[in-house]
Amino acid sequence: MRMTNSTTNNTSNTHLLEIEQVKKKIRMNNFYKGMLFLLPSIMLFSVFLFYPLFRTIYLSFFLTKASGDTTIFVGLENYVNMFASPLFLKSMKSTFLFVFYTVPTTILISLFLAVIANEKLKGIGFFRTIFSSTMGVSVAAASVLWLYLFNPTVGLFNQILDIFGFEAIGWLTDPKWALLSVSATTIWMNIGFTFLILLSGLQSIDSSLYESADIEGAGYFYKLRRITIPMLSPTLFFVITVTIINAFQSFGQIDILTQGGPVNETNLLVYSIYREAFVNYRFGSASAQAIVLFVLILFMTYLQFKLGERKVHYQ
Amino acid sequence: MRKLFTFLTLGIVVLLSACSSEDNSTQGQEGDKPTSTENTQMQEVTFWHSMGGAAQESLNKIVGDFNKSQDKIHVNALYQGTYDESLTKFNAVAGSDSAPTVIQTFEIGTKAMINSGQILPIQELIDADGYDMSGLEENITKYYSLDGKFYSMPFNSSTPVMYYNKDAFKAAGLNPDAPPKTFEEVAEASKAIVESNPKMKGFALQAYGWLWEQLLANQGALLLNNDNGRKETPTEIGWSEEEGKSILNWVKNMVDDGTFANYGTNYDNMMAGFLAGDVSMFLQSSASSGDIIDNAPFEVGIAYLPYPANKVRQGVVIGGASLWMIADKPEAEQKAAWEFMKYLQTPKVQAEWHVETGYFAINPSAYQEQIVKDAWAKKPQLQVTVDQLQDTKASYATQGALMDMLPEGRKIIETALETIYNGGDVNQAHRSAIEQFNAAIKQANAARGE
Numbered sequence: 164m165r166m167t168n169s170t171t172n173n174t175s176n177t178h179l180l181e182i183e184q185v186k187k188k189i190r191m192n193n194f195y196k197g198m199l200f201l202l203p204s205i206m207l208f209s210v211f212l213f214y215p216l217f218r219t220i221y222l223s224f225f226l227t228k229a230s231g232d233t234t235i236f237v238g239l240e241n242y243v244n245m246f247a248s249p250l251f252l253k254s255m256k257s258t259f260l261f262v263f264y265t266v267p268t269t270i271l272i273s274l275f276l277a278v279i280a281n282e283k284l285k286g287i288g289f290f291r292t293i294f295s296s297t298m299g300v301s302v303a304a305a306s307v308l309w310l311y312l313f314n315p316t317v318g319l320f321n322q323i324l325d326i327f328g329f330e331a332i333g334w335l336t337d338p339k340w341a342l343l344s345v346s347a348t349t350i351w352m353n354i355g356f357t358f359l360i361l362l363s364g365l366q367s368i369d370s371s372l373y374e375s376a377d378i379e380g381a382g383y384f385y386k387l388r389r390i391t392i393p394m395l396s397p398t399l400f401f402v403i404t405v406t407i408i409n410a411f412q413s414f415g416q417i418d419i420l421t422q423g424g425p426v427n428e429t430n431l432l433v434y435s436i437y438r439e440a441f442v443n444y445r446f447g448s449a450s451a452q453a454i455v456l457f458v459l460i461l462f463m464t465y466l467q468f469k470l471g472e473r474k475v476h477y478q
Numbered sequence: 479m480r481k482l483f484t485f486l487t488l489g490i491v492v493l494l495s496a497c498s499s500e501d502n503s504t505q506g507q508e509g510d511k512p513t514s515t516e517n518t519q520m521q522e523v524t525f526w527h528s529m530g531g532a533a534q535e536s537l538n539k540i541v542g543d544f545n546k547s548q549d550k551i552h553v554n555a556l557y558q559g560t561y562d563e564s565l566t567k568f569n570a571v572a573g574s575d576s577a578p579t580v581i582q583t584f585e586i587g588t589k590a591m592i593n594s595g596q597i598l599p600i601q602e603l604i605d606a607d608g609y610d611m612s613g614l615e616e617n618i619t620k621y622y623s624l625d626g627k628f629y630s631m632p633f634n635s636s637t638p639v640m641y642y643n644k645d646a647f648k649a650a651g652l653n654p655d656a657p658p659k660t661f662e663e664v665a666e667a668s669k670a671i672v673e674s675n676p677k678m679k680g681f682a683l684q685a686y687g688w689l690w691e692q693l694l695a696n697q698g699a700l701l702l703n704n705d706n707g708r709k710e711t712p713t714e715i716g717w718s719e720e721e722g723k724s725i726l727n728w729v730k731n732m733v734d735d736g737t738f739a740n741y742g743t744n745y746d747n748m749m750a751g752f753l754a755g756d757v758s759m760f761l762q763s764s765a766s767s768g769d770i771i772d773n774a775p776f777e778v779g780i781a782y783l784p785y786p787a788n789k790v791r792q793g794v795v796i797g798g799a800s801l802w803m804i805a806d807k808p809e810a811e812q813k814a815a816w817e818f819m820k821y822l823q824t825p826k827v828q829a830e831w832h833v834e835t836g837y838f839a840i841n842p843s844a845y846q847e848q849i850v851k852d853a854w855a856k857k858p859q860l861q862v863t864v865d866q867l868q869d870t871k872a873s874y875a876t877q878g879a880l881m882d883m884l885p886e887g888r889k890i891i892e893t894a895l896e897t898i899y900n901g902g903d904v905n906q907a908h909r910s911a912i913e914q915f916n917a918a919i920k921q922a923n924a925a926r927g928e
Contacts, residue, residue: 226925229590229882230569234927250914315747316754336742338900424685424743425896441566443886443918444590445925 216457223450231446241451251452253427254435257342261431262410264346265353269406270399272350273357278391280358281365291362298355302415309348310335310420335421338428345429348416353409357402364398365391396475404467411460432456521551521814524578526558526568528799529634532769536834544821551814561587561799562885572596577804579815582633584799585621586884589707591802592629593882593926598805601628603816614823615842617867621796621878624708631819634837635798636765637867638692640664640784644777646758650674657759657781659791661728664759664784668737671758679739681732682748682760685895687888688797689761691879693725697789701879701887702919708874711923712881714916719908724786726894726904733899740899743892763797764863767836771857780859782866793870795878798837836860838867883922890914 198205223241225233245251276294280287297305312319313334321331334344368391376386392399414433417423423430423438430438432452440449529537534557541555558564561584571577573596583591591597604611611619611628618632644654650670658664668680683689691701700706700716732738739757741748749766751757753774761783762770771778785791801819803812821827828839829847839845845864854861870876881887894911898904 226921226927228594228925229565230572230594230596234925249910314750315741316750316756333740333742335744336740336896336899338896422743424892426893426900426902438889442562442889443883444569445921447925 219450219453222446223448223454225447227444227446229444233447237447241448242455245448245451245455250427250430251435254430254432257428257430258411258432260342261346261349261413261429262407264343265349265410266403266406268346269350269353269357270403273354273361273402274399276354276358277361277365278387280362295355295359295362297352298359300352300355302352303419305352306348306416306419309344309351309416313344313420336425338426341421341425341428345416345420348420349410349413352416353406357406360402361395361398364395368394393476397477400467400471400475403471404464407463407467408460411456411463432459519550521810523551523553523580523811523815523818525553525555525580525582525815525818526564526578527555527582528558528561528564528584529582530557533634533765533835533837536831540822540827540831543827544818547821551817553815553818565590568596569594572804573806577807579804579807579811580818581802581804582799583630583802585797585878586881586888588622588630588800589880589884590882592624596805597629598803598807598812599627599629600631600803600816600819603803603812604628607816609820613843614840615838615867617870617872617876618796618838618840620872622800624880630800630802631823632796632800632840633798633822634765634831634835635796635840636763636837637794637797637863638689638761638783639764639767639863639866640759640761640781641752641767641770642759642779642781643752643755643774644779646671646675646678646755646776647779650758654777654779657779659782659784660787661724661784662787665728665732665735665737667759668732669735672735672737678755679757680737680759682739682741682751682757683729683895684741684745684748684760684762685743685892685899686745687884687891688763690725690888690891690895692761692783692794692797693785694721695795695875695878696783696785696792697721697724698792698873698875700875702881705874706877706879707881708877712879712919713923714919715912716879722912723904723908726898726908728786729895729898730904733901738899742896742899764838764866765798765836767860767863768834768857769836771859778859780862782862782869792873793876794866795876796867832860836863838864881919881922882926883918886918886922887915890918 222231222233224236224238226235226237226241227233280291280294300308311317315321315331315333315336318334320334324331332340334340372390372394373386376390381389412433413431414437417429417431417434418437421429423434433456436449436452436456439445439452443449525541527534527537538555541553545552556578558567561582564581565583565587568577568581572594577596592599603609614632615635618635619628622628622630622632640657642657647654647657647667650667651674652667652670658667664681671678671680694701694717699718699721702712703714703716704710704712706712706716729738733740739748739751741751745762748757748760749762749770752760752770755776764780767780782791783794801822803815803819807815823841825839825841825844825847828841828844829850831837832839832844833849833853839850844850890911894907897907
């Protein structure tokens with residue numbers, strides 16, 4: 164009895180073992196296959212993302228020569244100096260203000276435009292084209308256009324003010340106005356893209372939902388609140404995430420409109436990194452700032468996924 | 479599994495062939511080069527410059543003339559953006575084959591270039607060739623020589639001058655031929671201008687660190703200690719509280735009077751404002767003089783840089799850029815580039831360059847050329863810029879500062895100036911500028927590992 168028992172046990176054990184082995188083999192096979200498919204992107208990411216990222220972290224612990232060669236290891240000193248520097252703290256403040264000015268305004272205006280352009284009317288295609296047209300304008304072209312509008316001598320804005328008898332405003336030279344002016348430019352530039360994404364989101368909402376609501380006798384704003392916004396929430400979530408990241412990374416309009424001035428009022432983080440690295444040739448502290456920006460954006464995105472995604476309604 | 483392996487091997491084969499074909503092509507290129515030079519005996523020289531707009535056209539013409547003038551050397555002039563952008567690109571390729579033979583760099587990059595170890599001091603070429611540099615403008619060679627040694631070849635040089643609107647001066651009852659000389663006189667003239675025409679402001683000062691350096695030098699103040707970094711590496715700023723604040727207070731008073739036009743850091747807007755009659759006086763590089771005189775619908779006057787009334791005028795520091803020879807290039811290539819540098823110094827080329835751009839002639843004998851005489855007869859203002867340079871008193875202050883953190887220093891000063899333009903407090907702005915300036919000097923010294 165005992166013997167047979169043990170043999171059956173043994174055989175079942177070996178069976179189990181074999182099954183385990185086969186399973187393991189399949190798993191390994193799957194893993195290799197998966198890696199093979201990922202290989203191209205892993206290679207590209209390593210070269211263009213992971214290596215530069217680690218190199219940036221490495222550089223942030225050093226002082227550098229103008230050529231970018233490291234000279235002295237200073238540990239966390241770059242980070243300590245950075246958070247003690249009034250210049251950096253100001254640029255953090257300006258960056259958050261800039262995000263606060265641009266993101267909600269861009270989304271609200273685009274949402275409004277998308278909702279009115281979603282009506283089925285004759286000639287609506289024309290307006291859809293106009294509303295999304297800023298997508299085709301490059302940052303440089305848009306900034307130069309606005310630079311002319313803001314021009315103190317021949318700019319349109321000051322001429323309009325002049326007609327109504329107001330004092331001329333130094334749009335880009337007055338610290339009170341500069342960040343708002345740059346924000347206005349950015350909002351205008353971002354509306355095209357945001358509008359297009361939101362409109363496509365609106366178009367994909369099932370019309371039967373509106374039909375049943377009509378039968379129930381629901382009003383326009385009730386439908387907007389109860390159907391449109393919830394059904395649009397995945398798109399809105401995407402748009403908000405992308406716009407926030409974009410706002411944190413703004414550079415082109417700053418470089419062309421204000422060069423970080425007046426009194427460093429528009430010296431946003433990315434511009435401050437650029438200046439530190441390519442005007443002051445301090446790659447160490449520029450790298451430290453870049454790491455802080457990276458962590459900041461990572462954290463903001465994480466926060467959004469944690470808080471925002473709960474409210475998102477996926478169909 | 480077999481499929482997978484075939485796929486893998488295929489992939490590897492493709493990759494390998496891609497690599498090897500690349501090798502072939504580069505080999506092919508390298509193989510081509512010697513044959514082409516053998517055929518034509520042409521020595522290529524790559525020249526990176528930062529001359530945009532009208533100066534670029536003029537420079538291209540000079541380079542074209544040089545290439546046509548002989549058949550041994552071909553200079554390839556490439557515009558690389560502003561001095562800052564060009565330096566950044568240079569740092570990225572320095573030491574590799576893509577580095578140029580000659581690069582044009584602004585005056586405040588002088589120390590950084592010397593420290594970089596990527597350049598060949600032209601003194602070696604001067605000595606080898608027995609070339610005589612004493613024919614060049616003394617105020618210019620003074621800036622670019624350090625301990626009697628030339629590191630780079632001066633090329634385009636300019637100094638700041640005060641441009642003013644002669645018609646507006648007449649309308650305000652001021653003498654258009656006796657422009658204000660001191661800070662106080664500028665402030666008075668500004669008041670008169672605004673009184674006669676409330677739509678026009680008196681004076682504009684671009685928030686530009688270079689002008690700050692010049693306004694300091696004009697009152698005999700040093701920018702950095704250790705004699706402007708000429709004796710030893712500077713350890714802190716060189717100007718006194720009184721000297722620095724004299725500039726800020728001057729501006730502050732005009733801001734309070736409502737006679738100051740604030741164009742921030744933007745040069746183009748300031749020039750547009752001047753041409754449109756929004757402002758009657760401003761400070762700017764003499765290199766813009768040709769452009770401004772041609773475009774103004776009124777008569778433009780050019781005057782010396784102002785100074786505080788309780789000081790004696792010392793003169794200006796040379797601004798602009800010089801040409802650097804890059805180390806680790808074949809000797810034949812460097813020799814060819816040296817020939818090009820010498821060509822640029824000839825009176826004929828310098829005369830053309832001065833007349834077309836408003837930059838100085840490095841070689842004063844250019845002023846004897848007929849085209850310069852003709853141009854001065856037509857635009858007598860051009861001569862003022864040359865006179866101001868030649869009236870400059872030799873001192874460490876007017877020799878100019880040497881340090882590698884000067885671009886950063888300029889940004890710090892620009893912030894202080896803008897603070898004043900917008901009604902900020904002079905004491906506070908001055909103190910925080912000095913603190914940041916000194917911190918930047920300290921950090922630059924630390925980064926060099928000294």
